[in-house]
Amino acid sequence: MATYSRLPGSVALITLQNPPVNALSAAVRQGIVDTVQRALKDPKVTSVVICGQNGKFCGGADIREFAGPMLGPPLVPMIHAIEAVDKPVAAAIEGVALGGGLELALGCHYRIAHSKALLGLPEVTLGLLPGAGGSQRLPRLIGLTAALDLITTGRQHDSSFFSSLHLLCVCSQSISSVCVSGQSLDSRRLSTLPCPCPPDVDSLLDKTMVKVRQRSRGALAPVACVQALMAAASLPYTQGMEKERDLLTTLFNSGQARALQYAFFSQRVVGKWSLPSGASWDNSAARTISKAAVIGLGTMGRGIVVALALTGISVVAVETQEKQLAEASQVVPAMLQREAGRRSLATPPGVISFSSNLQDVCEVELVIEAVFEDMSLKLQVFRHLTSVCRPGTLLCSNTSGLDIDRLAAVTQSPGLVVGMHFFAPAHVMKLLEVVYGPRSSPEAVATAMQLGKRMGKVSVAVGNCPGFVGNRMLKPYLEQANFLLEEGATPQQVDEVLEEFGFPMGVFRMSDLSGLDVGWRIRKEAGLTGPGVESTRTRQGRRYSPLPDQVCEAGRLGQKTGRGWYQYDGPGGRVARSDHWVNIFLEAYRAEHGLVARSIAPEEILERCLYALINEGFNILQDAMAAGPEDIDAIYVFGYGWPRHHGGPMFHAGQVGLGRILERLQHHHHNHPDVPHLKPSTLLRRLVAVGSPPVQKWREFINKERVHSQL
């Protein structure tokens, strides 16, 4: 809704009220229409100020209304009416003015903003474009070039940035009253202004379109944003608005917009975590950490130290190898300074102290172990930590898939042990898997989840199973890719199909980047390969491809050695080029095992990789290792490069159709009966049997099934 009040003098104040972000719901829009009318009719009112309740102007259109019919007064005519009034209207912006909120402000004649306000047109991140005149008014105010960057990226900036573009005036104290000058309003009505364009406008638009298409990897909205701005540059305002409306209508009904809006909400759903034990975000007290330690200063440990310090936490960084310690004590401060410079930090970074002595962690409140991925070494560290640290200290491991419960078992307080699985680079990647074992206390989980959020991460609570959630699903995905090579595909073919789908990197390029020895070590630890293991294509009762093992045995570990599935310009090279050696190697391998290469269609490549991954996601939900599909989807969007405009693996399964997924898995499992990962999950079957409910209903269905199965 919107309230109406009078400020001293002849100023009417309209306050948007729709907590928490004053989104422009139907009730708010109706409130604006009514209160603007009231101000116009009041002869004592000579100017109007619009502000938002609770120090937030407006977070945009109410995304929750997108799923249903549009009720209440539409935004476009409402903003036009405000712009047309003959009394000056000012937007007084605090907190945020985003999307439709900024478009509302652009319809006002004046804009004044608090210095810390955040503004932008992020619609493109929701699969849309500024659909309330923003694509036509913004370029008329700040020029086409600046508008192109802001609208195609959805980037948000503080008010000083927009002040430099003459979009608003900035004030530092709270905006309690705003007075506006008595100048003519004609020049303040943005829709009546021409759109300032550079002399080479056509070339600018063409280059932007090429860049946007390359960067967006199949996303529709960025392209539509450029098209809307092309209209602003070349058409009168009214026709430009028609173009904006048509483009928005197309986007609104696209699966990509639904996927992106689902991703927006699922990122927030995961913060409302719950465990099978009944512990949850709203009944578990988190401890605020001010002093932490990181054990092990390899690549991951260094990133974790920086991520912690950026929150203002002081960190004891411990490394027993002198050379590694010396290198880290040089590199980490520089990483911190660079990262702190990139962000406008709310608090100064925490102090980092370096040490080779584990005794120096005796005063900290939380320790994150980040030593080499070897269980015996980790157990040794945890045994040492539990004897050195104060009682009540949380002991966390950055392991990417080893058994958290085994680590907890060697400590005096197993309830204070959780996994904090970061993703490289740890100070940049947004995903954090917080792994709870059956003995992990609600406080330990709550503290780790909150610490992740303080580090700017998307924390997802996951159960303690091999590979947790992300890497457990990655296993069948990688396995299918290797089987496809055995059957006739090349690494390039598989990667091209996955990159066409929208992944930034196909599976083989990604393996070369992360290092082929990472998976090799895990397979050795699992007894699947290594000295003394028979080199057959069936191991532990299932089909197994020794291809990646043999590539490693040839010394080809990926970018780090300059050779892997591709070749690079030397060790550390980044540009992947196909390598004739791989083709010869595959041909020899197939000949050795009597395999006849066949041409494999892109559809089969995509289905076998994605559906095997999705199927494991259903098994994870069935095993209660993730609380809902949103948790899995957030993990894959924020940690594994799943294209956000496809929502996440589980959302995508719903879009493809669960019946279709089931049928294709049955087909591929029939053709490959020795691949258990292709056997359709029982949960998938059950969901299809009850009519394939939408992904938003799966959590409720799973919980009901679990209750019934326990009765």
Ligand SMILES: C[C@H](O)[C@H](C)C(=O)SCCNC(=O)CCNC(=O)[C@H](O)C(C)(C)COP(=O)([O-])OP(=O)([O-])OC[C@H]1O[C@@H](n2cnc3c(N)ncnc32)[C@H](O)[C@@H]1OP(=O)([O-])[O-]
């Ligand atoms: C016509 C026009 O052209 C087009 C078509 C549009 O306008 S499309 C819409 C364009 N606007 C956006 O893209 C802005 C999206 N929101 C944000 O970026 C952030 O929310 C925030 C504003 C910077 C605040 O961040 P926060 O960290 O302080 O809190 P939060 O946890 O994120 O959010 C707190 C709670 O508010 C909910 N929420 C936030 N923005 C919302 C919105 N626009 N509509 C509905 N709910 C919203 C959110 O789901 C969460 O709910 P719950 O979990 O508590 O139940």
